[in-house]
Amino acid sequence: MEEQQMTDELKEHVKDSSVWVRLLFMLLFSVLYWAAEMVLAVVVVFQFFSVLFTGKKNSRVLALGAQLSTYAYQVFRYLTYNSEEKPFPLGDWPSDKALAEQAKPAPKSKPRAAPRKRAVKKAAPKPEAKEEKPTD
Secondary structure: OOHHHHHHHHHHHHHHHHHHHHHHHHHHHHHHHHHHHHHHHHHHHHHHHHHHHHHOOOOOHHHHHHHHHHHHHHHHHHHHOOOOOOOOOOOOOOOHHHHHOOOOOOOOOOOOOOOOOOOOOOOOOOOOOOOOOOOH
């Protein structure tokens, strides 16, 4: 009886069109992730040369990098069934605002002085007992 019930449930799951539609979306988002990964590689190289030649980060490239990172995260969440929300192009393009807030550099702290070495108290040397030699 239990075996029959399991077989019927399996048939229901296999016939469920939402599972197959999700597979199509998963394939689409996998391809879009691959494209975003290629764009991210270009962003990384461009930002490197921007810093190399100007000494500054390009703010627009920073924003695009943050958006691509968020997009990749959204795609991973959808692909792994951690989210039912479809990423771009079926959802909104991610904003870099939230990530910019998180990415603020930590306040610079004053360098700490090296810890002081504790003086090791040496025990006073014990007076040696003088051995007297017998005199003949």
